[in-house]
Amino acid sequence: MSDRPAPEHLLTSVQMARFVAHGFVRLDAVVPEELNADAVDVLSAGIPAVPYGTPVAEAFAPGSLPARLIGVPAVAGALHSLVGPAPHVDHHAVHVREPGEGSAQPLHGDAIIDVRPDAFDVQLMYYPREVTLRAGGTLIVPGSHLRRTNESDTGRYQNLRGQHRLTCPAGTVVILHHGLWHGGRRNEGTERRYMFKIRFNPVVRQRLLWNTADLDDPAVAEELRVQFPWYEQATGRLEFHNRVRLWRALTGEDDFDLDHWVTRVSNRPERLPADA
Amino acid sequence: MTTAETPAATGTLRQQVLVLYLSTSALDSGTVGWARYDGTGATTPTTGDGDEPPYPDGVAALRDGWRLIQAAQLIPPYPGHEYDVSFLKHEFLFEKLVRV
Numbered sequence A: 001m002s003d004r005p006a007p008e009h010l011l012t013s014v015q016m017a018r019f020v021a022h023g024f025v026r027l028d029a030v031v032p033e034e035l036n037a038d039a040v041d042v043l044s045a046g047i048p049a050v051p052y053g054t055p056v057a058e059a060f061a062p063g064s065l066p067a068r069l070i071g072v073p074a075v076a077g078a079l080h081s082l083v084g085p086a087p088h089v090d091h092h093a094v095h096v097r098e099p100g101e102g103s104a105q106p107l108h109g110d111a112i113i114d115v116r117p118d119a120f121d122v123q124l125m126y127y128p129r130e131v132t133l134r135a136g137g138t139l140i141v142p143g144s145h146l147r148r149t150n151e152s153d154t155g156r157y158q159n160l161r162g163q164h165r166l167t168c169p170a171g172t173v174v175i176l177h178h179g180l181w182h183g184g185r186r187n188e189g190t191e192r193r194y195m196f197k198i199r200f201n202p203v204v205r206q207r208l209l210w211n212t213a214d215l216d217d218p219a220v221a222e223e224l225r226v227q228f229p230w231y232e233q234a235t236g237r238l239e240f241h242n243r244v245r246l247w248r249a250l251t252g253e254d255d256f257d258l259d260h261w262v263t264r265v266s267n268r269p270e271r272l273p274a275d276a
Numbered sequence B: 001m002t003t004a005e006t007p008a009a010t011g012t013l014r015q016q017v018l019v020l021y022l023s024t025s026a027l028d029s030g031t032v033g034w035a036r037y038d039g040t041g042a043t044t045p046t047t048g049d050g051d052e053p054p055y056p057d058g059v060a061a062l063r064d065g066w067r068l069i070q071a072a073q074l075i076p077p078y079p080g081h082e083y084d085v086s087f088l089k090h091e092f093l094f095e096k097l098v099r100v
Helices: A013-022 A033-045 A065-071 A073-083 A218-224 A233-251 A261-265 B058-063
Strands: A024-027 A088-097 A122-127 A138-140 A172-177 A182-184 A193-201 B003-005 B012-022 B031-038 B067-071 B091-099
Touching: A013 A024, A013 A073, A013 A218, A013 A233, A024 A073, A033 A065, A033 A088, A033 A193, A065 A073, A065 A122, A065 A193, A073 A122, A073 A172, A073 A193, A138 A172, A218 A233, A233 A261, B012 B058, B058 B067, B058 B091
Parallel strands: none
Antiparallel strands: A024 A172, A088 A193, A122 A172, A122 A193, A138 A182, B003 B012, B012 B031, B012 B091, B067 B091
């Protein structure tokens, strides 16, 4: 992962803006079938843990399932765009949900409250098999990643309008901002559900790491303006404000704004009037 | 959860709880989130079990017999944290007492 992926495999600015608004990138069926076929046995056997913060090149042996997974061009390109070259592996985990197993996880963010304004970890989630609605795929709440909440303190929120109850074809990878609210749903299907998660820590400043050829595309702002049905009327406006600040951090464009949201409330002129 | 043991002639009551998260602090504003808990044991609501809210707003729940038992206070932001986003602010708890 230390080599820069080809530009066509990197995320575009529009896709990055979508990540800043939604808090995740979804790559449907990008993992080849032969890797998916190997994955269930490998995941069932377990993948050895690595110490927290292991450089990715040391964490996974060449040819291993995780190494092959993060070497898939679309996956490598997305990871590079988000966290840059040679990130560290925070930890990884195999999640298996048995049919009819218990209750769903409470809605949560992983680790602990993490309010870094200009850096973020990502969590890669890989689904080697098709996930159906009955199989209870991961519940994801778009646009929840900038909320300042701690782990499962959000457990009372059973359902939010516009939530994604993930269904996907085999070989799908979803990459989440560390703050995104999510949870494993109850598996009401008849087959085991598999998901492999890897959390990555960046080791470089996360600025303009993607394919920036379209940085000035008006579609960037349109992606950043998306509203989600679960946002309260007033707080939804604060989300715009906070997205602008994150986009400024990721691009270095300190005067970027959406509809004057940040500019208006930070305008404190010091210039004296001409007739003073 | 509370339960009430009532005289044999009237049976036993169990509490059902409905939590609605609304778009503003007004009870008749739109539902953006919800949760249910069932003290009768007849149902087992859980995370991510539906995409459609049970009521379009808080007043619709009242009209269906739910009793409002708590509404979230309106608390000003802490100085310096005016632009922070965190939990949903407009939380309304309702109950029904159901004979079992």
